[in-house]
Amino acid sequence: MHPCGRPSSGRWGGRRRGRDTTPPPGSVFVEPIAKEDWKVFRGDTVQVLAGKDAGKQGMVTQVVRARNWVVVEGLNTHYRYVNRTAKYTGTYIASEAPLLLSQISLVDPEDRKPTEVEWRYTEEGERVRVSLRSGRIIPLPLQQRRDGIVPEQWIDGPKDTAVEDALDKTYLPSLKTFEEEIMDAMGIVETRRPKKSYWY
């Protein structure tokens, strides 16, 4: 194990290239894109404009906003060995390399051709992505929960609260503190007086 968190500082021997290499701090320049201007999400269909698989379309599997990276399924692949042990060379698999936002373009849903996209507001006030060439709305991909739960198919367990009970509003604002309200509810009467203390 290296004392610093970096893969190989070259202190003892050569510098390993390829896997798990982090660039030295301050050497990476990322085009600053505002959070609201981000257009590509996981599950979107995009077309690759440059690189080995230029012209092909694929679904986005991962987005790394810090580096403006997009990983498309099955495209821009290189091959490597995984699960290597001392005796076994490992499985030869294709792994996707990330693509920059400038090498990617969102695809018109009906045309299935790459277009420029802009964020605009609909008549109802909803913020949607509109393709500039045809004016069609590109719908946002379905956002699944990280724990894999689908709220529509959920059945409550014995320790879960029902939806109506959870959303039921029982709060009545009053000029009593939390402690005073609890004391009233439980019938606790405090007759002791606090001893004189000094604050400084």
Add this chain to the structure above:
Amino acid sequence: VLFFLSYINLVKVEPLHQLKFLHTTLSRRGLEEFFDDPRNWGEKTVKSGDAWNIKQLRGKSSEDLHKLWYVLLKEKNMLLTLEQESKRQLRPMPSPERLEKVEKSMKNIDLVVREREIALRLLQTGHEKPVPGEWRHDFLGRTYWYTYKEWPIPWYLNKRHKRKKFYYLPHVNHFIRLRLEKSLRRRARRQNLERTRRKVLERKFPHLAIKSQSQ
């Protein structure tokens, strides 16, 4: 895990002249609450719902929050016993995300109660913080927020408090000046770095330079 519930304690006491033999059992009411539902024992995963949202908790009365806090506390105790037992038996804990959900819910309840307390205090006194305080110097010339503490004796009788110095002597001014110079140097270095990085970005992405010119 199971041995705990089935253990029955029989205590024999030496009889005095009047007393008969005394049998006592360990009170084991409610210890089953430290353990999960017996149907979940041995499972690899246990289904659990979402944590309590702050928006849902803000609509609950103090009584409800009070009850929910203790329900969550007992659930947390159960999950912690489960975690410790799985560590002891060197097995993975089934569904550890339940612990995170319970802790998140308890933190949310605490936040809601604190929000209501701050609101009431602002109305009645105009102060946000529960404990008063002020900006003071320490003996090294640094300025910091001193919070008042509750003491049983007044300040003129408190020997330990009188030893604390909230002022600095004139010889410290030299070091204050050095500290100021250091902070100015760090700020200048940070601003220069930002400026050079911005120049590099404008060289790599020319559209940023045009946008900054138009603004």
